[in-house]
Amino acid sequence: MKVTNNTFKKLLTVDTVFVVLVTVFFLVMFIETFSIFEMGGVSSALLPRLLCIAGFIICSIILIIKILSPTGKNQKETDDDGSVAGTQMGINLVYSALFTIGYFCLVPLLGFILTTIIATVTFSFLMGYRKKITTVVVAIVTTLLLYTIFSTLLEVSLPQGIIIKSLLSL
Amino acid sequence: MFEHILSALLIVFSLKGFGHLVIGGTMGLAIGVLPGLGPVFAVALFLPFTFWMEPSMGLLFLGSLYACCVYGGSITAVLLGIPGTTGSITTVFDGYELSKQGKAGFALGLSVMSSMFGGIIGVISLALFAPMLAKFALKFAPPDYFALALFGLSMVAVAAKGDTLKGLMLGVLGVLISMIGPDLFTGRSRFTFGTDYLEGGIPFISIVIGMFALSQAFILAEEGGQISKIGRVTGEVRQGIFFVVRHWITLLKNSILGCILGAIPGVGINITNFLAYLFQKRSDRDPDSFGKGNPLGVIAPETANNACVSAELIPAFALGIPGGATAALFLAATNIYGLRPGYTFFTEGGTVVYVLIMGLLFAQFLFFFLGVFGANYFAKVTLIPSAILVPIVMALSFIGGVAERGLFEDVIAVFVFGILGYIMQKNNYPTACLILGIILGPLVERNFHRSMQLSGGEFSIFLDSPIRIVLWIAIIGVIAWGLLPHEKWFGDKKETPASQ
Numbered sequence: 001m002k003v004t005n006n007t008f009k010k011l012l013t014v015d016t017v018f019v020v021l022v023t024v025f026f027l028v029m030f031i032e033t034f035s036i037f038e039m040g041g042v043s044s045a046l047l048p049r050l051l052c053i054a055g056f057i058i059c060s061i062i063l064i065i066k067i068l069s070p071t072g073k074n075q076k077e078t079d080d081d082g083s084v085a086g087t088q089m090g091i092n093l094v095y096s097a098l099f100t101i102g103y104f105c106l107v108p109l110l111g112f113i114l115t116t117i118i119a120t121v122t123f124s125f126l127m128g129y130r131k132k133i134t135t136v137v138v139a140i141v142t143t144l145l146l147y148t149i150f151s152t153l154l155e156v157s158l159p160q161g162i163i164i165k166s167l168l169s170l
Numbered sequence: 171m172f173e174h175i176l177s178a179l180l181i182v183f184s185l186k187g188f189g190h191l192v193i194g195g196t197m198g199l200a201i202g203v204l205p206g207l208g209p210v211f212a213v214a215l216f217l218p219f220t221f222w223m224e225p226s227m228g229l230l231f232l233g234s235l236y237a238c239c240v241y242g243g244s245i246t247a248v249l250l251g252i253p254g255t256t257g258s259i260t261t262v263f264d265g266y267e268l269s270k271q272g273k274a275g276f277a278l279g280l281s282v283m284s285s286m287f288g289g290i291i292g293v294i295s296l297a298l299f300a301p302m303l304a305k306f307a308l309k310f311a312p313p314d315y316f317a318l319a320l321f322g323l324s325m326v327a328v329a330a331k332g333d334t335l336k337g338l339m340l341g342v343l344g345v346l347i348s349m350i351g352p353d354l355f356t357g358r359s360r361f362t363f364g365t366d367y368l369e370g371g372i373p374f375i376s377i378v379i380g381m382f383a384l385s386q387a388f389i390l391a392e393e394g395g396q397i398s399k400i401g402r403v404t405g406e407v408r409q410g411i412f413f414v415v416r417h418w419i420t421l422l423k424n425s426i427l428g429c430i431l432g433a434i435p436g437v438g439i440n441i442t443n444f445l446a447y448l449f450q451k452r453s454d455r456d457p458d459s460f461g462k463g464n465p466l467g468v469i470a471p472e473t474a475n476n477a478c479v480s481a482e483l484i485p486a487f488a489l490g491i492p493g494g495a496t497a498a499l500f501l502a503a504t505n506i507y508g509l510r511p512g513y514t515f516f517t518e519g520g521t522v523v524y525v526l527i528m529g530l531l532f533a534q535f536l537f538f539f540l541g542v543f544g545a546n547y548f549a550k551v552t553l554i555p556s557a558i559l560v561p562i563v564m565a566l567s568f569i570g571g572v573a574e575r576g577l578f579e580d581v582i583a584v585f586v587f588g589i590l591g592y593i594m595q596k597n598n599y600p601t602a603c604l605i606l607g608i609i610l611g612p613l614v615e616r617n618f619h620r621s622m623q624l625s626g627g628e629f630s631i632f633l634d635s636p637i638r639i640v641l642w643i644a645i646i647g648v649i650a651w652g653l654l655p656h657e658k659w660f661g662d663k664k665e666t667p668a669s670q
Binding site: 026 | 219222335336338339342343345346349353354355356358360361363384387388391392555556557558560561562564565566568569572573576578581582585588589592593594596597599614615618619622623627
């Protein structure tokens with residue numbers, strides 16, 4: 001029972017979950033190859049199918065190696081470190097990801113300029129940077145510089161902001 | 171050819187061309203000094219913005235950005251003991267030691283002069299040998315190209331020492347991702363899972379920005395703080411430059427080593443940097459002085475890695491097989507500008523090709539100038555807090571995602587690949603293998619399909635010529651070598667993925 005728990009604990013890492021997800025991706029892609037349109041002659045689905053099989057075999061070997069790797073003192077240390085690092089990594093990733101999602105979603109609504117200034121100031125405070133005036137000045141200057149370079153000089157169409165646009169049209 | 175060289179020179183020295191060269195070089199140097207943000211990050215971040223430039227200006231900008239970024243890594247390596255790029259790791263051993271002895275200026279002189287010399291030899295090797303290799307490659311048939319593409323992929327997978335299986339897994343994954351969208355032969359959509367967005371495939375730019383730029387923003391956010399507090403430059407830069415000139419044999423030897431290693435797919439600047447340092451140490455009369463401020467310990471790796479910068483582009487432009495992630499990005503850029511790798515790249519590419527070569531060449535002189543007169547100022551970039559840097563990278567990632575097609579879905583793709591890149595980098599996955607798989611995907615598929623059509627569906631075509639047999643033996647040999655338990659048999663220590 002202890003062995004089973006250890007094995008399960010050892011396997012439950014970000015690394016293993018990633019390999020399992022890639023394995024699932026190979027399987028899904030393999031199933032999807034059967035819906036590829038074929039015109040006769042050499043099948044267009046042949047190479048993708050071979051690749052899915054090769055990918056599946058490689059992933060299986062990686063997972064088998066992980067299961068069969070010896071459970072000693074060193075392994076235990078790795079497990080402990082790995083789980084702690086994994087948890088911390090997960091928390092940091094969630095914060096950064098949420099912030100990025102917020103930023104990416106707000107840009108089309110509030111526009112590039114306003115959102116980037118707000119995001120820079122907010123992020124700086126969240127990260128514990130306390131020079132308020134510096135942060136605000138840097139945020140405004142950097143945003144306007146980026147907007148000028150990309151929107152004016154390189155003619156990249158940057159969002160003006162749906163809310164800002166509708167407020168201006170009132 | 172001479173007409174093209176002359177035209178290229180006129181473009182580079184026009185006000186516009188020189189502006190692109192200087193801006194690209196300055197940005198490259200500024201990114202290069204920031205630890206963790208190497209040439210892959212720099213080229214990935216700015217690649218989408220070059221689409222709005224003329225092809226010659228875009229390639230000039232990218233060439234200058236790339237060359238100066240690699241050099242930039244040595245500034246922080248010498249002044250702060252932190253390698254700005256993975257290609258400057260061994261420069262820390264003696265360069266930083268010299269700084270601690272109050273000879274930072276001397277060490278900077280060593281690194282800037284040897285980097286420039288190595289870089290120039292690298293550009294010359296690109297200009298001379300890439301067309302020769304491309305001409306030789308004209309003899310290659312589809313099955314040869316198929317095997318060659320797999321060889322390139324296996325070399326990069328193995329370069330990520332200790333992670334060969336993961337490298338292979340990501341390579342296969344990359345090739346499959348490249349297949350999402352229109353079928354190369356029937357034109358019908360595949361692997362779209364019923365979504366309209368995937369019908370055109372996932373844009374390469376969104377993948378690259380997510381994997382290399384946004385993921386770095388997550389890592390910087392996690393680490394927080396600022397990179398360092400700068401020390402003062404002491405000692406004479408001029409003395410370092412003259413010291414390098416006096417050791418011209420070391421320069422030449424390491425330049426050639428850098429060119430040879432750079433031209434081998436999968437080796438890259440970081441392995442070249444290590445090997446050059448080790449060879450120099452072993453061949454020296456006083457190996458114990460290395461790590462204690464031996465100037466040759468700075469000259470050897472800096473010369474070799476800068477020679478490697480241009481040499482890495484040889485297989486990419488001549489054969490379409492990029493040797494690493496940065497070369498893959500350059501290949502993507504040239505493809506977008508309508509330049510196809512191979513012999514026609516040099517014969518029909520015209521002036522644009524020579525503008526890139528000239529850009530790489532004059533970038534060497536540019537970073538020499540900036541390195542001598544402005545190293546102190548560039549090192550101050552490391553004082554920028556992550557709290558400011560992260561939102562800027564996020565904003566640039568958003569612009570990069572939306573720039574190509576103006577679709578918000580592309581920004582979502584940037585985010586998804588950003589998360590993927592973060593997880594992969596945190597777990598020591600060689601991300602370069604995924605990018606290489608995506609870049610090599612169409613080449614692999616096209617040549618596999620053509621080979622099968624030629625043989626009427628017989629797999630024996632892949633083994634019916636000596637060159638193919640040699641290539642397959644090489645692929646098997648390389649993978650087998652990568653899978654050997656090096657630590658157990660040879661006492662090697664595992665390395666983190668080298669191909670980053």
